[in-house]
Amino acid sequence: MKRTIKKVAVLGSGVMGSRIACHFAGIGVQVLLLDIVPKDAADSSDRKLRNKIVDDALAATLKSNPSPVYTRDAIKKITTGNFDDNMKDIAGCDWIIEVVVERLDVKKIVFEKVEQFRKPGTLITSNTSGIPIHLMTEGRSDDFKAHFCGSHFFNPPRYLRLLEIIPTPHTSPEVVDFLMQYGDLYLGKTTVLCKDTPAFIANRIGVYGIMAIFKLVEKMGLSIDEIDALTGPIIGRPKSATFRTADVVGIDTLVKVANGVAENCPNDEQKDTFKIPAWLDKVVAHNWLGDKTGQGFFKKTKGGSGEKEILVLNLSTLEYEARKKPKFATVEAAKPIDDLKTRLKALVSGNDKAGEFYKQFHYGLFSYISHRIPEISDELYRIDDAMMAGFGWEIGAFESWDVLGVAKTAEAMKAGGYTVAPWVEEMLQKGFSSFYKVENGKRLYYDIESKSYKPLPGGEAFIVMKNYENQTVWKNSACRTYNLGGDVLGLEWNTKLGTIGGEVLEGIQKSIALAEEKYKGLVIANDAPNFSAGANVGMIFMFAIEQEYDELDMAIRMFQNTMMRARYSSVPVVVAPHALALGGACELSLHSDKVCAAAETYIGLVELGVGLIPGGGGTKEFALRAADEMHEDEPETITLKNRFLTIATAKVATSAAEAFDMGILRKGHDEIVMNPGRRIADAKNSVIEIFDRGYTTPAQRTDVKVLGRSALGALYAGINGMWRANYATDHDVVVAKKLAYVMCGGDLSEQTLVSEQYLLDLEREAFLSLTGEKKTLERIQSVLKGGKPVRN
Template identity: 75%
Template sequence: MNKRIIKKVAVLGSGVMGSRIAAHFAGIGVPVLLLDIVPNDAKESDNKALRNKIVNDALGAALKSNPSPVYTKDVAKKITTGNFDDNLKDIAACDWVIEVVVERLDIKQSLYERVEQHRKPGTLITSNTSGIPIHLLSEGRSADFKKHFCGTHFFNPPRYLRLLEIIPTPDTDPAIVDFLMDYGDRYLGKTTVLAKDTPAFIANRIGVWGMMAIFGLIDKMGMTIDEVDALTGPLIGRPKSATFRTADVVGIDTLVKVAKGVYDNCPQDEQRDVFNIPSWLTKVTENNWLGDKTGQGFFKKVKGPNGEKDIQTLDLKTLEYGPRQKPKFSSVDAAKPVEDLKQRLQMLTAAPDRAGEFLRHFHYGLFSYISHRIPEISDEVYRIDDAMMAGFGWEIGAFESWDTLGVERSVKKMQEAGYAVAPWVEEMIAAGHKTFYKVENGVRQSYDPATKTYKAIPGGGDFVVLRHHTQVWKNNACQVADLGDGVLGLQWQSKMNSIGGDVLAGITKAIELAEKDYKGLVIANEGPNFSAGANVGMIFMLAVEQEWDELDFAIRAFQNTMMRVRYSAIPVVVAPHGLALGGACEMSLHADKCCPAAETYTGLVELGVGVIPGGGGTKEFVLRASDEMHDDEPETITLKNRFLTIATAKVATSAFEGFGIGVYRKGLDEVVINQGRRIAQARQSVVDLYDAGYVQPVPRSDIRVLGRSALGSLYAGIHGMVQGKYATEHDATVARKLAYVMCGGDLSEQTLVTEQYLLDLEREAFLSLCGERKTLERIQGVLKTGKPVRN
């Protein structure tokens, strides 16, 4: 087969999904033609702006939306807009046409008829439909059209939800399916899941069953909305939006539509009655309480007597809103402090209280349902798990949850409680197979019901999972594993993956082990975030108790560890994702190379808690400013830009923005679009650096600092910020300390200094700020609420 290259994409339909799919393609560098209908009142003689009003308004609204659909603002330049009447002919220059118009078969089919007049043979044509059988859409089209046609079901918002379901028809060329599976994974950063052409495909079939089953349990057990959302969110490895908040975000009408679609089109579904709409849900939709889009749903924002915003919850019995109630379950109080999700699930489902009963019933129903969906919606268990993790944000999949609770033990309890499992599960247990997943020689395998054996999950080498590799060392927080290819991998678990003494010891130990017997080290974490930074709780405790020597020791340890990352005898590559703030950003700054996932939010945020970056971050920004200075610019410009990035606690909202704020280095650090591939890419980077003849770097002693000449300018700028009410007095106190360090102190002229000189200044400033009452108030605010106090 000729190698297929996607040079340009056409997106037909600019609604919420279409405009955001276009933005995602533009975000990875692919030019996009975005088309929609001409307004009804527009004439042929009207100018382009009037005829393209619908598409331009939709794209403008998408680009202004929050969260942003683009990695950086200049991505919009890659999107060209037009309309179906004037510009459909332009799809002849596109390699892939994605249809995202209204969910009506007749409208889609009539558009395809027009598309066929202009598309060049061999062009991919796919539909983002979620409610129409894919095979019906291509009826009446040419053989070439049918061969290159299938469903590509993106989840909204496409930038953030990682699932892409690929749904072929009987006429789709298998080579096209293979191409889309690979392209979605490698270029779009998606978990691509091959789905069958069944109602709601995989993720919505299971996900909407889950929500409808919970609605049924509410009626049976007399639970409240607040109770259910407390039990079905992060506590069990699901998103913060849990159940009812998710429904409000997605749209309650959308949920009802999918549920009705499954009920009407799946007469053989053994749990079909679960998809029946409860009377209270019918009333909610009749009242047009559809969630965020109508301003109220299961929750409603109201203004309190003093104008403050308050969120009220719907009482499903009275259909009246009232204050939110914080549920109290003893099992939840006991399980919450447990960091390990699997251990937490085991505790919760074994609990004797109402929370335990609810979670047992929910999981038993879920396990029963997924067992009966094979082979109806998927032949493989791992595809169902992949779809739920990527599409609904589950931390572990449904079959993996079943493994966690013990398959054989659960089946006995399920049958006692009246839940049936599919015969293949009973056969699996009878044959002595006790789990759906197992790991052999670092390769993850899943049970295959068709052959009654375990098979390696495809693409395992590209998706390195640290916990599946042989452990070579561990302490209370960290694990070091052999990733193969002569590379070690370090990860840790703590609250928000914060970096404390155990983690610093783990980094040092991992480097020692790698220097002795390996090519290098990858530092990465699994779970939602890389790291929220240094352990501020420990800093607060030492500062409050005025243990200045211990605090000084702790900061030195952090600095020394970061310098060990920089000046080790082997390459150290950091692979961050999610939050990589403060101390985690400092670690990235000191690595030989960074392989951040595209969705990495990084920055030196210490000013927000009243201190300056104290783990080498300030020093590193001065060093980089020194290297960036050149003769034909005022010398303070580069330093000032670096100063402002720290002083305003600027955070990059994507890895691409990380280059813009000077955390990542162009030509060296490498963004990995698919988060699941970042550790494998980091491992390859270690091997490449080693094979290229890695030489241990030498600490720098040639860093140019500007002294008083720059200090005066920065102080004047800080004064102006206070006068303009952009900064508080304490902001100014912290900023002046930062300026002092970044200028190398009160030096009378430009001087070349060492890294250690700057580290000492940085540490002294950090320590002195920890003695400020207002800094301690800010740290305490973060510890209590997660947000710094503005004082």
Template identity: 80%
Template sequence: MKRTIKKVAVLGSGVMGSRIACHFAGIGVQVLLLDIVPKDVAADAKPAARNKIVNDALTAAIKSNPSPVYTKGVIKRITTGNFDDNMKDIAACDWIIEVVIEKLDIKQKIYEQVEKYRKPGTLITSNTSGIPINILSQGRSEDFKKNFCGTHFFNPPRYLRLLEIIPTKDTDPEVVDFLMHYGDLYLGKTTVLAKDTPAFIANRIGVFGIMAIFNSMQKLGLGVDEIDALTGPIIGRPKSATFRTADVVGIDTLVKVAKGVAENCPNDEAKNIFTIPEWLDKMIANNWLGDKTGQGFFKKTKGAGGEKEILTLNLQTMEYAPRIKPKFATLETAKPIEDLKTRLKALTAGQDKAGEFYRHFHYALFSYISHRIPEISDEIYRVDDAMMAGFGWEIGAFESWDTLGVTKNVETMKAAGYTVAPWVEEMLAAGNKSFYKVENGKRLYYDVASKSYKPTPGGDAFIILNNYKEKIVWKNGNAALYDIGDDVAALQWNTKMNSIGSEVLEAMNKSITTAEEKFKGLVIANDGANFSAGANVGMIFMFAIEQEYDELDMAIRMFQNSMMRVRYSSIPVVIAPHGLTLGGGCEMNLHADKICAAAETYIGLVELGVGLIPGGGGTKEFVLRASDDMHEDEPETITLKSRFFNIATAKVATSGFEAYELGIMRKGHDEVVVNQGRRIAEAKRSVIELYESGYTMPVQRTDIKVLGRSALGALLAGINGMWRGNYATDHDALVARKLAYVMCGGDLSEQSLVSEQYLLDLEREAFLSLCGERKTLERIQSVLKSGKPLRN
């Protein structure tokens, strides 16, 4: 049957339910959010009283940080109600998601009510993580069973990309296919088909990893702070590492999953690892469950001077003490290594306690994942996808094994007393030395059942530029231009935080020239954690501190000219940003023919934070767009003021959707791609569409209306008000005045039409003058040293 999802019912408004509702509302779906009626509320009480639980839960979700919605306006798509009065309303819903408490009898009562009102054929899924899916559907009608499935979202649903799909033996295959596709394309999820086994895929592997770390730390005599230093970003894992993650998730939740595996997986060869340590039992008894109870492995307190202090639990004494900064020779050696895979090799080769920990950590993980095939998944890539999307790993477990060498590690694992599943040894004996390989830009995985390599599904929709290393057209020390097929080229660079310096600008200009000669168009994107944190401020600081103003002027001109090259080329240039897209990275996007942004794109012009104004065409572009948006029926200064204050307050869009509201992305022109993995493929498709529609190079603008003194006075008055109210420092006000001068086209006596170059010259002059200010240099130095802005 053909399915469309126009309205979703979410049954249960707890932490997960309310946030799942917010995520659906964020992608444009109408949501009915229901929960129980508070005790002792009369049947004839007003809806506000009967819906207090659901309304309070939704309010708390909306106020939470990070926000569960892309923009605040989507909340109007959520209607609240209660199970007693509003269950009948599910008849108008296309998908019913149950997210009530993890108790079988309560869920079954909910399903009895659902059966009374749901239309035949309506999807019904459960977000359970602790009850087998096949048990939940027992006793239900044939139509219910056919359309029933597990859909396990991870919290917070907006940010964690994993959605595990768990069918029962009765689930219609069409339902599974639909959920896999819908979750990927519309919800922006990495949809992973999982078997109905305890903890499914991600939690089974993830909780094993945490319990194995607990086991190793006791053997090696390591503490909480040491483990978190060893298991965070240094190995491509989130900053929360091990113990901070446990505090966030909830220590009771961790223990529940571990006990569930130990009790329900009698044939798990590593089930002893899931035995709860004595100190963990004590934490549960003390109600030290992490963030939800105010203390867990960490505890926030106030120091003697009233400042906030974080204490760490000593697992031997069960007392809290100030945090320590661990020092390991292996860590110091590996930290400067930018490439994760190279860094992992250095870490596991360490000869100190850290190196020993890393070897045993990986041996245990590799052994465990090998034995979980085919128990929890028939395909290895699903395991890696689940861990990256659900636990935030940069690379999956099997890919890590490839990185460290499969053959080499099998030998050393055996010597250290670890076993590997027979299929791994069969794979190696057949001459297959890795779990993954890349051919013609396509990633292949080793399929255990057929004993051969198969393409990873979704290869066309998910373009990974690092898979095109055999298709490099041109490169320099920091960047590469790839042929990604269909006569489309793609530029990627790899610098610290993907900052933009001279080599990146050289690559950009070379890529556009090459694309004009040989391709239909150019995509600019990357596979890194962020698109770009902006221009290389270290270079700006060096020129400024040495008063090399001619060099600095030349560098700014080069940046401006490169941005204009993006706009004025004979081929379409489409940019696919994601993550942090700040300063110069934002300016590049402002000049693209089209933006295909990931929903999780945090984009804005933030130069005011370091005492500068946007100097790479960003200020010019905001003036140009303000000019185009001016209407006769409203004061002309309104649209200019709005854009001025977005720059003056260094406002950053918290999502691709919010970038429309800030005037960075253009409605009806630029595009938000909810699934981050699809953005490069969408950008490629857009290049082809623009080319085939008869793309011609735009003509530089000479008709930009600037308002001169009539607007400058209003902006200066606003700046003065901010300064007098102590919302802006003296230096903030100085920088803002220079910004206002540029955005008004200078001290003109009347409104005028000017060219882009006129505005670029004003922008550059203001930027240069600010580079000579001591307080600007102090701000830049603070960012370079600590990564934190300075208010001076």
């Protein structure tokens, strides 16, 4: 049957329930959020009192940072109510999600009520993280059972991409297929099909990993600070590493999952690893449960002079003490290595305490995941997908094993007393040396049942640039241009944080030229953690300090020319940004034929923060768009002022949806791709679609209306007002006035139509003049040293 999801009911408004409701509202779905009636309002007819629990929970969620919604307008799609008065309203919902307390008896009571009002055929799922899914359907109708399964979201649902789908033996295959696809396409999730085993996939492996580290803490005498230094970004894991993650999740939650596995998995060869160490029992007994209780493995306090200080728990004394920055020779040697896979090899081959930790940690993990097939999953890639999407790992465990060499590592594991599952031994004996491989741009995985390689599901929908390395058309030391098939080229660059310097600009120009020769167009994207943090300010600083203004002028011209080349090429150029897309990356997006942005794209023109104005065409483009948006029925300066303030406050969109509201993305033109894994394929399809419907090179604009002196006076007055109210420093005023001058087209006596090149020249002159300002250089130097601009 064809299903559409127009309205969802979320039953339970706790931390997860409210956030799941927000995520659905964020993608445009109507949501009914219900919870119990407070005991003291049981006899009241006051709707406000009866809905106090659900309303307070939603209000608290909306105050959380980062925001659980893409835009504040999404909140309007959520209606609140209670189980007594509003359970009947679920009859109008297409999907009912249960998120009540983790007790089977309570869930069964809720499902009994649901069955009274639910329409036959309506989806019904549970967000449980540990209760066996099949136990919840006892006593329910056949229709309920056929449309019921587990749908385990990870917290926070907007940001953690994993959605585990856990069917029961009664669940209809059509329901499973629909939820897998809907989660992927509309919710932006990595949907992972799980077996109904304790803790499913991600928590089973993730909690094993944490508990195994706890064992190594005791065995190797490592401190909390040492472990978190060893298990964070250095190995491609989140900054929260191990102990900080436990504080965020809740130490009691971690213990509960570990106990659940220990009790319910009698055949798990590592069940002893899940036993709670004595020191952890004491931490829980003290109610030091992490962020929820104000202290856990870490504790925030105020120092002697009132500044915030973070203390760390000494696991031997169970007393808090000052943090110590650990140093390991292996880690220090590996830090300069940008490529994670190369860095991982260096870490595991270390000969100090850190190297020994990495060996034991990885050997234990590899042994454990090999033995979990086919218990928790028949396919190895599902384990990697779950850990990357649910725990924020940059690469999965099987992929890490590939990096270190499967056969070589298996031998080292056995020599160290770690077992390897028989299927891995058999795979190696048959001459298969890796769990994954790439052929013709397609990633394949080793399938245990057929004893052969199979393509990962998704095919053309999930393009990974690096899989096309054998289709490289052109490269320099920073960039690669690939043939993505379908007569489309793809460009990516590998600079630190994706910064844009001379070689990247060369790569953009060259890729466009190659596309114009014999292809339909160009996709610009990458698979790095961030798209791009913008222009290479280090290069700007170097030229400015040495007063190489001719070189600087040439560099700015090249940047502007490259952006205009993207705008006025003879083939479509589509940009697919994700995560950070700041400064020059935003300017590139502004000048593309189309933007296919991941929902989580944080994009903006941030140059004012370092005492500059956007110099790669961003200021020009905002002035042009302001001119096009002016209406006769409102003062012309309103639109210009709004555009000016967006740049002057260095505002960054906190989502792609917000980028539309800010006028960075164009309504009816650019698009949001909910699943970031699909954005490159969507961008490629957009290139083909734009080309095939008859692409023609746009004509450069010579009719941009600028308002001159009249608008300049109004903007100057606003800037001075901000300065008088102490919202702007003296140097902020200098920079903002330069920006206003460019956006008004200079000190013209009346409204005038000008060309894009006229505005680009003004923009470049203003940018150059600001690089000669001492306070601008101080701000740039502050960013280069500490990552943040000084307020001067």
